[in-house]
Amino acid sequence: QVQLVESGGGVVQPGRSLRLSCAASGFTFSSYGMHWVRQAPGKGLQWVAVIANDGRDKKYADSVKGRLTISRDNPKNTLYLQMNSLRAEDTAVYYCARDAKLGAAIYHFDHWGQGTLVTVSS
C-alpha cells in the first residue's frame, strides 16, 4: 500500500534553515507529481509546492517563493523541502502528498503522510 513518511521537523530559530524529507513506498514514485501542503496549528490547509514526476518542473505558493525549495530523488524514492530564512508564520505541520493522477499533476492529493511539525521560534 502507498506509504509516505515525513521527517526532519523540529524547533528552529527565525532566519535559520531546515530540510524536510518524505520517504515514499508502495507505488512507482517516479510516475507521480508530489506536493507539500502545510497546516498551521488549529488552522486550515495551505498548498506549498509541487514537483513534477521527473523533477524538471517546480511550482510554489507565492508566500514561500524564494525561501522554500522542493526537490526529489527518484532512485531513493524521497521528496525533500529545503526551508530557508524561516519565519514564525512558517510554523505548521508539513504534509507530503501524492498527486491524484499518474503523470502530469492535477493538484488533487490522494495520499498523504502523517506530517512533521516545524516550529519557528526564538
Next chain:
Amino acid sequence: EIVLTQSPATLSLSPGERATLSCRASQSVSSYLAWYQQKPGQAPRLLIYDASNRATGIPARFSGSGSGTHFTLTISSLEPEDFAIYYCQQRSNWPQVTFGPGTKVDIK
C-alpha cells in the same frame, strides 16, 4: 486568488442523519473541486475529486455535486466515523490552488 467559502462552519447532527455541506468559490472553478475529510491528529483524506468523482475506497454514502461557483458534499446517512472536519479545495487556477476554511461535523 480564488477564495473558497464553506458553510456552515459547524454542523451538529446525529448518526443516521443526512449531512449537506456547501462550498462556494469567488469565481468559477469549473468542476475542478475536491473534498477532503480530516480527523483530529490525522492527515486529510481525499473523498471526492473533480466535483463528483469518489476517490478509491470511499463509501457510496459520500457524494459530491456542483460546478462553477457552488458545490455540495452530501453524506447520505452519518456513521460514527464521519464526524470530522471537511475541506473543499480548488485546482482551477493551478499552481495557486486554495482550500476552504472547513466545516466541522460534530455529534448533536
